[in-house]
Amino acid sequence: MNFTYSEDQLTYRDTVAALLSCEVTADSIRARWTSAQGIDANLTQQLADMGLNALLVPESCGGLGLSELDFILLAQECGRVALPEPLVENAMAATAMLSEVASSDLAAANQCQDTLKQIATGNASVACGHWINPYVNMADTSHWLLLPHGDEVHLVSTQTVDLIAQRSSDPSRRISKVNWQPSRGTKIAGGQQGAELWRSALNRGALGVAAQLIGLAESILRRAVVFTTDREQFGRPVGANQAVKHLLADCAVSLEFAKPVIARAAYAVANSPTRADWAVSHAKVAASYAALLTVRHGMQVHGAMGYTWECDLQIWMKRCWAIDKTWGDVGFHKNRIHEWLLNPNALMGAEHTFDKSGSPSDESNSQQGAG
């Protein structure tokens, strides 16, 4: 039993964090809000050069062959700077889904291997239009889309679909509805295999959101601490008041307690993906709770300033509010936990907390969950 990260994992995280903190600032994010594509092409290439797009791609396809446990550390850093580029969604859900097909005995394995090699070099990108999300973020900047037709998985060129752009309440997000026609040529998986692919994509997507939420919220908490240290009322910093500092202490506690839950979920996804539903749902619920609490208290201690467009806090807050509802909202995930807990075959008790099987009652856990 060891819940710590290796030195390599932490070093890689620090390298990525250093790049992100230089390249992604509140000003550069606001500049993206009014730009045509909403992303920074140079940064996208830099991230690809560091291997981030293909972190979960097997080495045989030009990827780094790392695991979800490595990725959640990076996802937290992406959240910390409120990265508008869809790195986490694309790499955690879409690209990993392609990798699964590429390593399978499916006929489309070769095609997926080729696509993955292009993704690894930054020459292509793929986004995932999962059935649980009505909208795809930054679909227009991706070359390929993974789209559901029943249980079938289709790999579709973005040029062949209709993207109906919507405006997001988070100006950093460019979401759209996808209108498209499935065809035999675009289908890469179906039946039970397709259902399993969508299920593991959902878990990875939700895990990616959970990790980003922690990073986003830690940024908000840090800003709140700085603000309440600087702002004076009654002749002293407002942060000196217990009523204020207790709010922020509660945020710190809930964020720290969410982190090992996310690590546990990442471990389950990496090592026993078919049994990870309950762990991922727990992670998403814990991270959402902690992040939304931090948004609430973070804004509260900013006073009226936090309610202005000018204050950069909104960049982080609006991201939390928006992505909290993606990859299954809190109701969906709580219901998945209920289902698992109330399953008659559930293996309960302390001895099963870290049971090798990851979780009890695997097969009966339907993919659709509360859907």
Next chain:
Amino acid sequence: MKLDFSPKDELFRQEIASWLASNLCGEFDVIRGRGGPGDQHMFIDERKAWEQKLYQGGWTCIGWPPEYGGRDASIEEQVIFNEEYARAQGPGRAGHIGETLVGPTLIAFGNQDQKDRYLPEILRGEAFWCQGYSEPGAGSDLANVKTGAQFDDATQQWFISGQKVWTSLARESDYCFVIARTDAKSVGHHGLGFFLVPIDQTGVTIRPIEQLTGTSEFNEVFFDDAQCSVEDIVGEPGDGWKVAMGLLGFERGISTLGQQMLFQNELDEIITLAKTNGSAKNPQIRQRIAEAHIGLRIMRFNSMRVLSSEGADGSLQKESMIYKLYWSSWHRNLGKLAMDVMGAESEVLKGGPYQLNRLQSMYLFSRADTIYGGTNQIQRNLIAERALGMPREPRG
């Protein structure tokens, strides 16, 4: 204890309901349901015209004493008025600040001349007011205002200089009531004056503040030797704090009833949506809707209890101190419920550049509920120190 309406009350209900049915239509159709929180700056001309319409029907300032043009309406009648007004989707009252804050304050603290000059135009829906309390350095610490007022003997004018902030509807108002320091050397509650300042003059500059919602209901108001006549200070120089606090007492009184009816409309909209989009099948959502309903009822009963035993001078009891904390937390949660009921659609805007629907706008606006008008932290201090009599937190 008497918890039902009398036959006379029910007649009153019919009177207002039928007046609204035959008057809130035609040219006023566009403002039905508009002008609420997050929307207060919209349709302002139409809503000002609506105030005059209300006056013609005898429906402005109904709680004021008859000598100032009111009906001296009983608590029950005011409850009924607010219920029917909300049921008819009456627009947010453009005259709200004048009717519920300035009027009662002048009646309690103003001199005859001020009452004669200001009350009739508030009554007629012809003059609109905004509040000049907060400053960049005086938010929670309101007594720390730095805006100064200097008296000039030659012109018999006060000259006001400084900055106010978070001023709602400043651009739509004719007057601003301002607390400013009449004694430059004073600190805290002492040495303040309460001024009635005309907005339309060269010494007053207004700059809108863009909010999370992308709209600007709030403003910064800059006073640069703004003029205020010697007749327009309420009370004596030095009485400002007493008058300012008296005004805040009125804020927690009758005006809460109209607010609760707005809340009821919002909750109804959420319930309708939950039924339509299927989220009402989710047990978690059902529970939270029930909790929201319970909370709203609690507020309503508490308001009625407080209002029934209100002092003759408008002074409220300790129970009124709990109100801001309760409603703001309740409403903030209602916003979250609305977004959870909307689900993934909560992210999607109606249009550009930042066009929110009613529930989205309510959600964002209600994030500020626990901040403006005294933060939850300040409210808890007040409850602990004033209502419970606990030791004061060290200040300064």
